[in-house]
Amino acid sequence: MNNIRHFIEPGDFTIEEYDEIFRLADDIIQTPEKYLDVCKGKLLASLFFEPSTRTRFSFESAMLRLGGQVVGFSDPSGSSAAKGETLVDTVRTVENYADIAVMRHPKEGAPKLASKSMTTMPIINAGDGGHLHPTQTLTDLLTIRHYKNRFDDLVIGVCGDLKFGRTIHSLVRAMSRYENVKFLFISPQELKMPDYIKDQLDKSQYTETSDLQSVIGELDILYMSRVQRERFVSEEEYLKLKDFFILDNYKMKSAKQDMIVMHPLPRINEIATEVDKDERAVYFQQTKFGMYVRMALIMTLLEVEVQ
Numbered sequence: 001m002n003n004i005r006h007f008i009e010p011g012d013f014t015i016e017e018y019d020e021i022f023r024l025a026d027d028i029i030q031t032p033e034k035y036l037d038v039c040k041g042k043l044l045a046s047l048f049f050e051p052s053t054r055t056r057f058s059f060e061s062a063m064l065r066l067g068g069q070v071v072g073f074s075d076p077s078g079s080s081a082a083k084g085e086t087l088v089d090t091v092r093t094v095e096n097y098a099d100i101a102v103m104r105h106p107k108e109g110a111p112k113l114a115s116k117s118m119t120t121m122p123i124i125n126a127g128d129g130g131h132l133h134p135t136q137t138l139t140d141l142l143t144i145r146h147y148k149n150r151f152d153d154l155v156i157g158v159c160g161d162l163k164f165g166r167t168i169h170s171l172v173r174a175m176s177r178y179e180n181v182k183f184l185f186i187s188p189q190e191l192k193m194p195d196y197i198k199d200q201l202d203k204s205q206y207t208e209t210s211d212l213q214s215v216i217g218e219l220d221i222l223y224m225s226r227v228q229r230e231r232f233v234s235e236e237e238y239l240k241l242k243d244f245f246i247l248d249n250y251k252m253k254s255a256k257q258d259m260i261v262m263h264p265l266p267r268i269n270e271i272a273t274e275v276d277k278d279e280r281a282v283y284f285q286q287t288k289f290g291m292y293v294r295m296a297l298i299m300t301l302l303e304v305e306v307q
């Protein structure tokens, strides 16, 4: 059986399919009791070759809240990957036990490679190196839908580590499919958005700057991100850049009253904790949307419905 659907990159679903997932997530939020048993008898394999709090916990909570069960690891040193087993051999083995797998891996393209050897088990990319993080994008879009009630006609500032920030790469890919969305790429020179992401955009769709204060007043959404220490070759370079942007209450004074501040988290220093009390700061609400949208994604890929 080769027609199984995986979710490896944001473009694996159409805009219409995204809408269906968001409608399902909305219904789960409204009436969670309807969904308590929809995945009864199904098993999620949770394969985290890199650390995670939100993605792993939200996927595992999602499956458990749907009545399914979870197996897996949060540290590959406890699996036979530590003995040198290849990724493909690992997932071909897991396919004999589980119905669906979610995988985070430090190597770009690893979930796609794994998906090519599958015959029955959908693979979900939970982040591959500095490349993509499409389920964070589902989380982000459900959050935007909730607070802005639209995906068109938005000015989105993405700020921080645009070079290695996989959540940002995925978000830009997904949001660029909507009408009249303009991006402000806000980063130090060393952490600019890679060309392979910009090449997918029309030049009129984005502007680049290193000055957050001068553009914050134009934004409908400010998407902050941390500098990704684990992707740097040089610790010295990381230390030089890590505090380049710090969003604080002073900067927030220049922002629109209905701008929202998003962040995939974890946060290091890039948002001062004083901002958490600002009602425009929605990053902790965003983490909850992540669980609901992942419930909807699991149901979609497993093709299960409420009876």
Ligand code: CP
Binding pocket: 051, 052, 053, 054, 055, 056, 127, 136, 264, 265, 266
């Ligand atoms: N947003 C996100 O991917 O967080 P975790 O690394 O904690 O999963």
